[in-house]
Amino acid sequence: MAELKQKSPLAWNDLKEKAPEHHRWCRAFFNEENMCELIDNNIAEAFNGSLLAARKMSVVSLFEQIRRMLMERISQNLKECSKWKGGIGPRIWRVIEKNSRAANYCEVIFNGAAGYEIMHGEDRYIVNLSEKTCSCKKYTLSGIPCTHAITAIRDKRGKVEEYVSSWLHFSTYMRVYSNVLQPMTGRND
Numbered sequence: 001m002a003e004l005k006q007k008s009p010l011a012w013n014d015l016k017e018k019a020p021e022h023h024r025w026c027r028a029f030f031n032e033e034n035m036c037e038l039i040d041n042n043i044a045e046a047f048n049g050s051l052l053a054a055r056k057m058s059v060v061s062l063f064e065q066i067r068r069m070l071m072e073r074i075s076q077n078l079k080e081c082s083k084w085k086g087g088i089g090p091r092i093w094r095v096i097e098k099n100s101r102a103a104n105y106c107e108v109i110f111n112g113a114a115g116y117e118i119m120h121g122e123d124r125y126i127v128n129l130s131e132k133t134c135s136c137k138k139y140t141l142s143g144i145p146c147t148h149a150i151t152a153i154r155d156k157r158g159k160v161e162e163y164v165s166s167w168l169h170f171s172t173y174m175r176v177y178s179n180v181l182q183p184m185t186g187r188n189d
């Protein structure tokens with residue numbers, strides 16, 4: 001914030017009331033328990049967008065619309081999950097593949113216990129594989145091994161898949177989506 005104030009007093013003034021630890025616009029202050037590195041509110045917007053017609057309805061009809069929407073969504077997600085090859089989904093594999101390519105440019109030093117020091121260009125990062133953390137915070141926040149964690153996993157000759165957070169495993173998704181909603185009869189019944 002001090003550096004920002006020097007560069008742009010106007011920007012500093014705008015942001016000074018919105019401390020990053022309270023408003024969460026800075027990765028360093030994200031909540032690590034959520035296992036999600038996203039900061040935007042797209043999920044609320046998307047949910048709201050799908051209810052455009054229903055928003056004008058009375059409360060019971062609105063709830064009914066949401067129930068039907070969720071019933072379909074859960075069954076669609078269950079169907080998608082059953083197509084996964086291996087223990088994690090295709091979107092997570094794509095992130096791992098991207099991070100793996102960048103890992104070719106990293107160097108590693110191992111301390112003999114759980115700590116890895118990863119050199120990535122001019123920067124250095126600390127990876128702890130048993131705690132599934134990296135000081136760049138991407139691994140800690142998303143549960144998907146970052147470039148630095150992949151460098152450490154390679155050094156250990158481990159399998160990347162085994163270092164993905166259990167929140168993102170096939171078995172967890174199946175456990176969540178196997179709780180389906182039951183069909184209901186209409187208003188006349």
Ligand SMILES: [Zn+2]
Nearest residue numbers: 134136146148
């Ligand atoms: Zn990292």
